[in-house]
Amino acid sequence: MTWLLLLGIVFAVDVKEKVKKKFTVTGVVQNSAGEGIKKVKLKIINEEGKEIKDGKSKGDGEFKFKKIRAGSYTIRGEHKKEGSGEVKFTLKTTDVDLTLRISTGEIADAPSQSDSETEMTKEPVMLPQQRLKPAKPKLKFEDLFFEYES
Secondary structure (H helix, E strand, C coil), X not given: CHHHHHHHHHHHHHCCCCCCCEEEEEEEEECCCCCECCCCEEEEEECCCXXXXXXXXCCCCEEEEEEEECEEEEEEEEECCCEEEEEEEEECCCCEEEEEECECCCCCCCCCCCXXXXXXXXXXXXXXXXXXXXXXXXXXXXXXXXXXXX
16 A cells, blocks of 8 residues: 555656647738738747748638747738738747738828928939940941952
């Protein structure tokens, strides 16, 4: 009986609850109408601004990132036509399911600043220019052939 008690104590000391170290982030990307958007470029960025993972949303706007360590992150999404958006989240003990809203980012009534408040410096816009090709000299008939007299 004492052996059983002794074995129980020894094994009870080694048993600890496993702490999850890596998590899964799932979710859906939606436009302002609530519809799922496919092919949205997604990036998960940590607190220092370093990109941890990247990917794209699937057909219904669904996405899934695996093996992400505990911490605070931001997920950013960009789409050519729909716009962009971001959501901040924290991973501590469980996986996270997010909804990322994408909007065009247009601001309707943005306050304008007068010229007296700010000084704007105008720099010339440097666009790529096409080089002009010099004209090739045309060959003259007299230069190519000689006259033969017999």
